[in-house]
Amino acid sequence: GAVVSQHPSWVICKSGTSVKIECRSLDFQATTMFWYRQFPKQSLMLMATSNEGSKATYEQGVEKDKFLINHASLTLSTLTVTSAHPEDSSFYICSARANPGQASTEAFFGQGTRLTVV
Amino acid sequence: GENVEQHPSTLSVQEGDSAVIKCTYSDSASNYFPWYKQELGKRPQLIIDIRSNVGEKKDQRIAVTLNKTAKHFSLHITETQPEDSAVYFCAASITSSNYKLTFGKGTLLTVNP
Numbered sequence: 001g002a003v004v005s006q007h008p009s010w011v012i013c014k015s016g017t018s019v020k021i022e023c024r025s026l027d028f029q030a031t032t033m034f035w036y037r038q039f040p041k042q043s044l045m046l047m048a049t050s051n052e053g054s055k056a057t058y059e060q061g062v063e064k065d066k067f068l069i070n071h072a073s074l075t076l077s078t079l080t081v082t083s084a085h086p087e088d089s090s091f092y093i094c095s096a097r098a099n100p101g102q103a104s105t106e107a108f109f110g111q112g113t114r115l116t117v118v
Numbered sequence: 119g120e121n122v123e124q125h126p127s128t129l130s131v132q133e134g135d136s137a138v139i140k141c142t143y144s145d146s147a148s149n150y151f152p153w154y155k156q157e158l159g160k161r162p163q164l165i166i167d168i169r170s171n172v173g174e175k176k177d178q179r180i181a182v183t184l185n186k187t188a189k190h191f192s193l194h195i196t197e198t199q200p201e202d203s204a205v206y207f208c209a210a211s212i213t214s215s216n217y218k219l220t221f222g223k224g225t226l227l228t229v230n231p
Binding site for chain 1: 152159160161162163164167207216217218219220221222223224
């Protein structure tokens with residue numbers, strides 16, 4: 001299947017600093033990528049939909065100024081957690097689909113980023 | 119928006135037994151229903167999916183059934199093995215909306231040898 005690579009796989013940062021997470025589609029172009037957050041023993045909660053060349057669409061309750069999303073190319077979306085606080089500690093996962101126009105509907109997930117804010 | 123309910127939250131079975139996980143969804147416009155398996159600290163892996171124009175789909179030991187009228191779908195795993203132990207998530211999506219997935223809360227399946 002298609003490959004989505006996420007970097008870094010884990011990061012520890014100090015409270016108040018910003019962290020950038022990258023999501024790359026390695027062998028396909030993705031006009032749309034999705035960012036999820038998963039707290040321990042909980043489900044994946046969609047944070048935002050990243051659209052190439054336009055503004056991201058944020059889910060209700062997600063602060064767009066805190067979670068900055070940039071989708072500058074067809075293979076890269078970034079999520080920046082600004083002014084991180086301990087409550088932002090979580091597992092962040094991105095996903096992408098290979099081609100919106102094709103019959104294939106499978107979403108491919110990155111390996112996730114474990115963020116710990118101390 | 120879409121709401122997906124998943125039951126049970128935990129399921130423990132003996133090796134060789136069958137496991138069934140059930141989900142319901144609220145938005146009748148949803149037409150794509152994937153199931154994911156997630157091991158601890160890993161990415162979700164698609165194990166099977168079904169579209170709304172199909173009532174059942176099977177892949178070896180795994181099958182999914184869909185009842186559009188009742189808005190529920192189920193995952194069936196037969197002849198369970200210890201390596202099937204993981205968290206399983208159902209999801210629902212509307213294909214015309216960029217396939218945005220709404221996930222159930224997950225089921226922790228434990229297969230005891």
